[in-house]
Amino acid sequence: MGYTPWRIIDIISFTTGEMKKRYGLIYVDRDNEGHGTLERKKKASFDWYRNVIKTNGESLNQYDK
Numbered sequence: 295m296g297y298t299p300w301r302i303i304d305i306i307s308f309t310t311g312e313m314k315k316r317y318g319l320i321y322v323d324r325d326n327e328g329h330g331t332l333e334r335k336k337k338a339s340f341d342w343y344r345n346v347i348k349t350n351g352e353s354l355n356q357y358d359k
Contacts, residue, residue, distance in 0.1 A: 297351070299343055303334060319343055 304318040312326045319340040324330035345353045 297343070297346060299339075 299319055300317040302318055303320040304313065304316045304322040304324075306313055307315055313322070313324050314326055319337055321335045321337055322330075323333040323335075
């Protein structure tokens with residue numbers, strides 16, 4: 295069994311055109327009106343997923359900040 299993230303970065307919703315739903319591992323500074331710096335910041339889930347890959351899934355029940 296493998297794990298694949300929904301998206302690496304936050305993207306515009308294909309169905310609604312909104313940014314309010316954020317599924318990515320990397321936050322993108324942009325709102326629903328298209329305002330923002332587009333700066334990217336790693337979310338906590340980024341480090342969690344990196345650790346899952348690094349340990350080949352053995353760390354799935356662990357979370358270290």
